[in-house]
Amino acid sequence: MEKAILFVWVLVLLTIAPVHSGYYTSQPHVPPKLKKTHLRFFVHDILSGTKPSAVQIAGNKPTPNNPTPFGSLFAIDDLLTEGPQITSKVIGTAQGLYVSSSQGKDLTLILYVDLGFTTGMFNGSSLSVFSRNPVSEGGRRELAVVGGRGKFRYAQGAVFVTTNYLNVTNGDAVLEYNVEVIHP
Numbered sequence: 001m002e003k004a005i006l007f008v009w010v011l012v013l014l015t016i017a018p019v020h021s022g023y024y025t026s027q028p029h030v031p032p033k034l035k036k037t038h039l040r041f042f043v044h045d046i047l048s049g050t051k052p053s054a055v056q057i058a059g060n061k062p063t064p065n066n067p068t069p070f071g072s073l074f075a076i077d078d079l080l081t082e083g084p085q086i087t088s089k090v091i092g093t094a095q096g097l098y099v100s101s102s103q104g105k106d107l108t109l110i111l112y113v114d115l116g117f118t119t120g121m122f123n124g125s126s127l128s129v130f131s132r133n134p135v136s137e138g139g140r141r142e143l144a145v146v147g148g149r150g151k152f153r154y155a156q157g158a159v160f161v162t163t164n165y166l167n168v169t170n171g172d173a174v175l176e177y178n179v180e181v182i183h184p
């Protein structure tokens with residue numbers, strides 16, 4: 001009798017438990033309701049001066065008229081601000097890498113960057129950008145947002161970038177980022 005009850009319990013547990021085999025478990029996924037969030041801010045990418053926010057870590061040496069020659073790799077810790085002025089309210093940082101990726105006359109950068117927010121609703125959350133930025137095309141460029149952390153976990157979206165300021169001699173730039181992101 002007791003054996004029979006135990007057997008029934010084992011059957012019940014087996015039917016409701018997630019699939020479990022060694023190192024993984026899987027269960028049905030219920031898609032959450034998604035939100036669409038717009039963000040607008042400015043990125044200060046400063047190569048000049050005594051405390052640059054972008055430093056070259058590998059690749060060809062810059063020349064007087066090309067601060068980012070093909071193959072040069074930069075580490076960045078750029079400030080994100082609400083307005084275009086560097087004195088405007090800081091809302092986060094863009095940390096990561098970019099590599100100058102075109103052998104042609106155009107300037108193209110591939111960005112591997114985490115946009116981390118340090119204030120307001122999205123404090124502690126970040127967006128992962130992994131994309132090509134055809135800088136010299138001018139106008140509005142589009143970067144892919146491939147994920148995120150915190151409130152932006154499982155995020156997907158796009159950044160529309162325009163150049164607010166660029167010094168072609170030393171490479172200093174202020175970029176306007178308009179972000180559209182879909183997230184839980």
Ligand SMILES: *[C@@H]1O[C@H](CO)[C@@H](O)[C@H](O)[C@H]1NC(C)=O
Binds near residue numbers: 119
């Ligand atoms: C952002 O979050 C950090 C860590 O939780 C906290 O220390 C900081 O005070 C927060 N900043 C703002 C402006 O809310």
Ligand SMILES: *[C@@H]1O[C@H](CO)[C@@H](O)[C@H](O)[C@H]1NC(C)=O
Binds near residue numbers: 048167168169170
């Ligand atoms: C651009 O950078 C060069 C080299 O650092 C500097 O001499 C020049 O004044 C800068 N131009 C502007 C408009 O700031």
